[in-house]
Amino acid sequence: MPLSVKKGAFLIIFLDGEWLIVLEVKNxxxxxxxxxxxIQALKNINLKVEKGEIYGIIGLSGAGKSTLIRTLNLLEPPDSGTVEIDGKNIVKFKEKELREIRREIGMIFQNFNLLSSLTVYENVELPLKIAKKKDRKDRVMDLLKLVGLEEKAESYPSQLSGGQKQRVGIARALANNPKILLCDEPTSALDPVTTKSILNLLKEINQKFSLTTVIITHDMGVIKNLCHKVAVISGGELVEKGEVFEVFTNPQSDATKELLLEDPFVEQKELYVSNGVKYLNLQFKGEEATQPIISRGLRKVQGVELNILKGSIEDINSKKFGRLLVELKGEEGLQGQFLEYLKENEVMVEVL
Incomplete structure (x- = not known):
């Protein structure tokens, strides 16, 4: 059971002796x-990441994503505000304390950042050598097995594909058993097939070790397929945050809506105008996306006709999200009854 402890004006929550809020950023x-x-790169950022979460930060180029992730381990010191790990404000840490806390923060880079003169084995071993750890061989080989590169231990980065290089980067980031894994656009240099395999690996690592992960990206597919929560950054500000499913199926901010326009479901709405015919953009969330709501409605409200023009269904953070573009024909009163039926069944209806 969670245990709450008062500390000054703050309520601190533990679970089995561990912090529930692993990472918190304030102002x-x-x-x-x-x-x-x-130039103001970040403006009053507030963020909480719980233990075991994969938290995505998404935004267009120049939004402040990279600056934000680099402040989380103080590679970029902030002008003001706090970065707390397990309740400790690391902004106030001295250099020695920072070196120690950074061993608890793994980082994966967009361009891999491998040392070309070292083998795969030596790249993964390097953080352990810096930390003066003993028995490094078993640890390195276990990590290479985890990322599927046991047979590449003696290879050099120049002999690897992009996906293999990123797997080495992931193994290296995990070397010191970090509490937090920071991922800076980890798939942007990879093709779609390799991207999928890297996302699956990160998901597997999260599930196996409950590793708290923060990932920045400009790719909505990465957020939808990997993350539990998301924050949208625009102009250095977090303009929207919450559960991935809710943010992407019911966007509130203009920045989120702009990101979603990269894959518009309904294009050129002005085309869908006709006397006596209603064009509907329908959204089905969760269980509703797998139920025969339309066919039941047509049986209930007889006298209307419905033609499906376009449809899709996708998984967002393991929840179904379905969309239909349809034309509805029939008498005005019957059309109204059908629309009311859809709303009663929690279908989101937009009349175009």
């Missing part, structure tokens, strides 16, 4: 010099 600000002025 974080970051600026960069630009001549005589300063």
């Amino acid at each position: 974080l600000n970051k600026t960069y010099p630009n001549g005589k002025e300063r």
Whole structure:
């Protein structure tokens, strides 16, 4: 059972002796010099990541994603605000304390950041050598087995594919048994097939070790397939955050809607205008996406006709999300009855 402990004005929550909130950012600000002025890269960022979560941060280029993730391990020190790991504000840490806490934070990079002069084995071993760990061989080989590269131990980065290089990067990031894994656009340099395999590996690692993971990306597919929660960043601000399914199926901010426009379901709405015919954009969430709601409605409200123009169903964080573009014909009163039936069955209806 969770145990709550008062500390000053804050309520701190533990579960089996561990913090539930592994990473918390409060009122974080970051600026960069630009001549005589300063550019605001991050504005009052507030974020909580719970133990075992995969938390995605998504935004367009220049939104502040990379700056944010680099402040989480203080590679970029913030101007103000706090970064707390297990309730400790690491912004106040001295250099020695920072070196120690960074061993608890693994990081995966967009361009792999492998040392070309070292073998796969030596790249993975490097963090262990820096930490002066003993019995490194077993640990390195266990990690290479985990990422499926046991046979590549003596190979050099130049002999590897992009996906294999990222697997080495993942193994290296896990070397010191981190509490938190930071992923900076880990699939942006990879093809779609390799991207899928890397996402599956990250998901497997999360499930096996309950490893708290923060991933930044510009790719909605990465968020939908991997993350539990998401924050949308725009102009250095977090403009929307929450459960992935809710944010993507019911977006509130303009920035989120802009991201979703990359894959519009209904294009050129002005085309769907006709006397006596209603064009409907229907959304089905969760169980409703797998139920015969339309056929039941047509049996209940006889006298209307429905023609399906377009449809799709997808998994978002293991939940179904279905969409239909349809035309509805019939008398005005019967059309109204059918629309009311859809709403009673929790179908989101947009009349175009």
